[in-house]
Amino acid sequence: MVILALDYGEKRIGAAVGNSELKTSTPVPPLKNSSRDEMIRQLKKMVDEYEISLIVIGYPLNMDGSESLITRKVQKFRNRVAHETGLPTEFLDERLTSFEAGEMLKETVGDIRKKKELIDSVSAQIILNEYLEKI
Numbered sequence: 001m002v003i004l005a006l007d008y009g010e011k012r013i014g015a016a017v018g019n020s021e022l023k024t025s026t027p028v029p030p031l032k033n034s035s036r037d038e039m040i041r042q043l044k045k046m047v048d049e050y051e052i053s054l055i056v057i058g059y060p061l062n063m064d065g066s067e068s069l070i071t072r073k074v075q076k077f078r079n080r081v082a083h084e085t086g087l088p089t090e091f092l093d094e095r096l097t098s099f100e101a102g103e104m105l106k107e108t109v110g111d112i113r114k115k116k117e118l119i120d121s122v123s124a125q126i127i128l129n130e131y132l133e134k135i
Contacts, residue, residue, distance in 0.1 A: 004052045005128035006081070007094065007120055008060070008074045009033060014120030016128045017050045020135060025128040027121035040084050047085050055087050058094030058127045092131050094123070 001021070007014035013033050018025030031042045046052070057078050060070050074091075082089045 001053045002051050003054045003056055003128060003131065004046065004050065005056045005058070005092075005124045005131065006031075007058045007124040007127060008070075008077050009120055010073075012120045013039065014122070014124035015046065016121055016125035017046075017052070018125075018128045018132055020132060023132045025125050025132065027118070027125045030120045030124075036080075040080070043081065044085065047087065052085075052087060055081055055085065055089045056092050056127060056131045057081065057089060058123065059091035060094055090131070092127050094127050 001019070003018050003020055005016045005018065005025070009030075011033055012030040014027070014030045016025050016027045028046070031039050031046070033039050047055075057074065060068070060074055062068055078089050078091065081087075
């Protein structure tokens with residue numbers, strides 16, 4: 001099964017694609033989150049291109065496990081993704097994934113602009129890897 005992981009952000013949505021049988025994952029270019037219609041168009045294109053069967057979305061909880069404003073935005077985002085794609089969606093706790101991605105990229109990427117874009121998709125890859133470990 002091919003799985004798409006998404007790490008929601010208000011400017012960009014990090015993305016990674018993986019295979020549940022091979023337990024592999026690869027970051028892919030993030031979706032631009034500038035307009036709802038454009039983001040959905042990009043998402044549907046990605047779903048078709050990679051033949052996605054399941055979408056896993058990072059669930060941003062506070063460190064104490066409580067929900068925040070961004071948590072509620074991600075809940076709405078999940079509903080929109082499920083409705084627009086018709087695919088099953090699941091949440092996975094994403095606490096510290098952006099920090100972990102930043103640490104991984106700290107020494108390998110020099111240009112800070114590229115790093116910000118990469119962090120989003122590497123965060124999605126970390127979410128996907130955690131999901132693949134659990135199944």
